[in-house]
Amino acid sequence: MLQFFKGRQSDANAGAGRTALLGRLESAVMEILWDKGESRVQAVVDALDRGLAYTTVMTTLDRLFKKGLLDRTKQNRAFIYRAKLSRVEWERRRASDLVGGYLTGPGQSRELLLSCFLEAVGDHDARLLDEMEKEIRRKRRELSRRSAP
Amino acid sequence: MIAGFYGRLACLCLASFFLVHTAVGGVVLLFVPAALRRAKTMGARAAAGLLFSLRLLPFVVASFVVAGLCVPSYLSFEPRGGTEPLGAVCVIAAALGLLLWALAGTRVAAALASTIAFGRRLAKGGRELQISGQAAPVVIVDAQVPLLALSGVVRPTLFLSRGVFESLAPEELEAALRHEAAHRNSRDNLKRLALLLAPEIVPFARCFTALENNWARFGEWAADDEATRGDEQSALWLASALVRVARMGRGPKPELAFSLTACGCGLEARVERLLHNQSPRAEIRSGSDAARKNGLLVAGAVMTALLLMPGALAFVHELLERLIG
Numbered sequence: 001m002l003q004f005f006k007g008r009q010s011d012a013n014a015g016a017g018r019t020a021l022l023g024r025l026e027s028a029v030m031e032i033l034w035d036k037g038e039s040r041v042q043a044v045v046d047a048l049d050r051g052l053a054y055t056t057v058m059t060t061l062d063r064l065f066k067k068g069l070l071d072r073t074k075q076n077r078a079f080i081y082r083a084k085l086s087r088v089e090w091e092r093r094r095a096s097d098l099v100g101g102y103l104t105g106p107g108q109s110r111e112l113l114l115s116c117f118l119e120a121v122g123d124h125d126a127r128l129l130d131e132m133e134k135e136i137r138r139k140r141r142e143l144s145r146r147s148a149p
Numbered sequence: 150m151i152a153g154f155y156g157r158l159a160c161l162c163l164a165s166f167f168l169v170h171t172a173v174g175g176v177v178l179l180f181v182p183a184a185l186r187r188a189k190t191m192g193a194r195a196a197a198g199l200l201f202s203l204r205l206l207p208f209v210v211a212s213f214v215v216a217g218l219c220v221p222s223y224l225s226f227e228p229r230g231g232t233e234p235l236g237a238v239c240v241i242a243a244a245l246g247l248l249l250w251a252l253a254g255t256r257v258a259a260a261l262a263s264t265i266a267f268g269r270r271l272a273k274g275g276r277e278l279q280i281s282g283q284a285a286p287v288v289i290v291d292a293q294v295p296l297l298a299l300s301g302v303v304r305p306t307l308f309l310s311r312g313v314f315e316s317l318a319p320e321e322l323e324a325a326l327r328h329e330a331a332h333r334n335s336r337d338n339l340k341r342l343a344l345l346l347a348p349e350i351v352p353f354a355r356c357f358t359a360l361e362n363n364w365a366r367f368g369e370w371a372a373d374d375e376a377t378r379g380d381e382q383s384a385l386w387l388a389s390a391l392v393r394v395a396r397m398g399r400g401p402k403p404e405l406a407f408s409l410t411a412c413g414c415g416l417e418a419r420v421e422r423l424l425h426n427q428s429p430r431a432e433i434r435s436g437s438d439a440a441r442k443n444g445l446l447v448a449g450a451v452m453t454a455l456l457l458m459p460g461a462l463a464f465v466h467e468l469l470e471r472l473i474g
Contacts, residue, residue: 129396132420136389139424143381 021094025052025060030069030083030090038082158223160235160243161469165219167246168472170211174350174357177206181359188363193370194335200364201340202444204357208347217452222462223469236474249348256345260404261302267401268300271308283307283326285333289314295397299329300406302338313394321390324376324383325409331375332407337368341405366415372407373419388423391416 022030032047033039039047045057061081064070069090072079085093184203188196235243275288287307290296296310307329317325332338344364350356377383394400394409395416402408455461 126396128417129392132392132417133389135424136385136392136420140385143385 025056026064029057029060029064033070033081033083034087038080040078040080044081154227154229157227157233157235157473158220160239161223161473162215162219163244163246163250164239164242164472165469166211166215167242167249169214170207170246170249170348171350173210174207177203178350178356181357185359185363188367193367193374197364197367197371200360200367201344204344204360204364205347207350213448213452217456218462218465219469221456222465225462226466233473236472239472239474242472245352248352252352253346253348257342260342260345264300264302264405267406268306268308271296271300272306275308280326282323284330287326295394295400296408297325297329297394298400298402298406298408299332299338300402302342302405305333305338307333310400312397316393316397317390318386320386321393324387325390325394327376327383328372328387328409329407331372332368334375335368335371337372337407338405340364340368345404366418368407369419370422373423377423384423388420391420391423 028048029044032044036043036047041054041058041061044061045052045054048057061070061072061079065072065081069084070081071084072081074080083090180203184199188199191199271290272288274292275290277286278289279286285304285307287309290308290310292310293312294310295313296308297313299305299307307326314322344361347357373384373387376387391409400408
């Protein structure tokens with residue numbers, strides 16, 4: 001199942017017009033921008049605290065800008081970057097693209113996704129019913145203890 | 150558009166109904182959050198009654214205005230014979246009113262047809278069984294499906310599948326049947342039909358979903374309360390019947406039926422409520438009945454006063470003349 005999802009993730013990455021998945025450094029940079037609101041390259045380098053070169057972070061920010069995830073404005077010959085989407089909007093778009101990818105994909109992957117969902121819901125229901133039954137038994141024992149002389 | 154005497158009356162009735170219904174419906178929508186908060190502090194049966202009344206209020210007020218004011222004033226003051234053009238506002242409002250009624254009628258017809266077909270299909274292969282403590286016989290259906298449902302409006306029939314009959318312990322079955330009997334006694338299927346008949350504020354919009362869903366939820370809770378009557382042992386039997394039937398899966402259920410578990414009203418919350426004895430010993434029905442009677446008396450008095458008020462019908466007729474354009 002996990003392999004199936006991993007496979008689909010790389011497909012989604014390659015798909016044009018889809019929300020791209022982020023690498024580790026890109027994710028860290030996005031987290032900083034979501035926290036700070038807007039930052040210069042040097043501020044991101046400092047916040048990363050990983051000893052990365054200025055140019056590496058600059059390239060990463062530029063890549064995120066080209067992916068359409070950041071906005072930037074020039075101020076005194078330096079760029080100031082800010083996230084285009086909020087963290088919630090980004091997560092929502094990513095989830096929607098991922099699921100949308102399966103649903104518009106070949107019939108087999110669509111059915112597999114739906115059956116996985118149904119299986120998960122069914123498992124959850126069964127677990128919930130087990131818990132309820134356990135609680136009813138516990139309550140019945142308690143009641144019989146109370147009514148016993 | 151030119152119309153004769155009765156054509157104008159029909160048009161005015163539909164237009165007035167639409168305008169009054171929309172206005173009152175809009176006001177009701179404003180009060181929905183407060184009503185839901187209030188309902189949570191009431192007993193389940195009273196809460197269901199409050200939400201049901203609120204949902205039907207626009208329909209009742211609009212019907213009263215049309216039948217009690219518009220029609221008498223038109224018949225009293227409108228000169229017979231001759232034709233008169235109808236304004237665009239009147240025609241559009243009448244068309245929307247007609248659409249509201251057509252949609253409500255379609256909903257009711259579809260629900261009645263599916264419920265009747267469901268009942269006939271099950272009754273054909275089923276056999277009636279008189280179970281002790283039950284006012285009406287139960288129809289046992291020879292199937293393994295999870296079926297325990299009260300179906301029908303005028304004379305609701307309780308259908309029980311052999312699968313459920315065999316898998317429930319006698320005490321569980323007794324509690325489940327008491328739950329369905331509570332639905333029968335409070336005429337919940339008839340109320341559901343009334344909700345289907347009550348139009349929406351505007352065609353194709355679902356504005357009262359929160360009221361209807363919560364009415365169904367409180368209706369289930371009220372039936373649970375009446376089945377257990379605050380007795381902890383009965384509550385446990387009903388809770389275990391709910392879990393056992395839910396484990397069997399989802400059974401068939403037409404629109405105008407109450408099924409033990411397939412109402413989508415949150416099985417977990419119901420079981421939780423039964424286990425923690427949150428159902429009151431016996432809800433004071435007489436109090437809510439008295440409030441309902443008082444409400445009806447007040448409404449009747451207001452209606453009579455309006456009709457007897459000198460110049461009331463003439464005033465309404467003047468309004469109708471403006472509406473007609």
